[in-house]
Amino acid sequence: MKDLELVKKGYANGVAPNSPLSEDDKWKMVEIAAKKYGEFLDALGCDWRNDPNSSDTPRRVAKAYVFDLWKGRYEDMSGITAFPSDGYDGIVQESMIPVESMCSHHHQRIGGKVSIAYVPSKDGKVVGLSKLNRIVEHFGRRGAIQEQLTVAIHNAVDKICEGNIGVAVMIDATHNCVSCRGVKHQGASMQTAKLSGCFLNEDSARAEFYKNIELAGKCK
Numbered sequence: 215m216k217d218l219e220l221v222k223k224g225y226a227n228g229v230a231p232n233s234p235l236s237e238d239d240k241w242k243m244v245e246i247a248a249k250k251y252g253e254f255l256d257a258l259g260c261d262w263r264n265d266p267n268s269s270d271t272p273r274r275v276a277k278a279y280v281f282d283l284w285k286g287r288y289e290d291m292s293g294i295t296a297f298p299s300d301g302y303d304g305i306v307q308e309s310m311i312p313v314e315s316m317c318s319h320h321h322q323r324i325g326g327k328v329s330i331a332y333v334p335s336k337d338g339k340v341v342g343l344s345k346l347n348r349i350v351e352h353f354g355r356r357g358a359i360q361e362q363l364t365v366a367i368h369n370a371v372d373k374i375c376e377g378n379i380g381v382a383v384m385i386d387a388t389h390n391c392v393s394c395r396g397v398k399h400q401g402a403s404m405q406t407a408k409l410s411g412c413f414l415n416e417d418s419a420r421a422e423f424y425k426n427i428e429l430a431g432k433c434k
């Protein structure tokens with residue numbers, strides 16, 4: 215799907231310059247990145263070649279980045295079909311979608327939950343529920359800052375759900391760069407939200423969004 219990206223190709227939190235990559239291109243990228251990661255370990259004084267646990271680590275790390283951790287940089291989000299709302303004009307919400315991401319600043323894990331809601335107009339569009347999960351995966355699986363990730367997910371939902379009268383996205387996540395390094399504080403979490411349309415302008419819509427998140431939390 216076109217025009218869902220907020221940032222220029224090649225930016226750290228965007229797609230790679232030549233994205234989408236073929237499988238061949240991905241494996242070529244793994245080989246190059248593995249070589250460079252070996253050099254990175256060399257620079258850290260790590261004799262990785264002679265440790266059976268580490269001798270294949272550069273390749274393992276490179277593979278994890280290309281096929282899992284940053285896969286959203288190398289793949290297109292496959293087509294997301296929107297369907298007519300057939301007169302439904304209430305809230306559509308999915309709460310507590312798991313997100314696994316990595317901060318652009320330190321390359322440490324960002325992990326948490328995303329809640330997404332939109333209100334279609336009577337003659338607008340709705341999407342299959344799991345498509346919201348796929349949008350989270352697409353933008354989460356790359357370097358990100360939580361603030362930008364929140365806006366990227368919001369704007370994608372806004373574009374795909376044509377004719378909507380409001381979109382709300384809330385992310386609640388912990389950052390390993392806070393818990394494992396620097397200040398080393400365990401348990402602190404970060405909340406970010408991007409609201410538009412009725413969620414921004416109507417107290418009742420905004421309250422319903424946050425109430426649904428609370429309800430979803432209680433049902434776990």
Ligand SMILES: [Zn+2]
Pocket residue numbers: 317318319320321322389391392
């Ligand atoms: Zn960080």
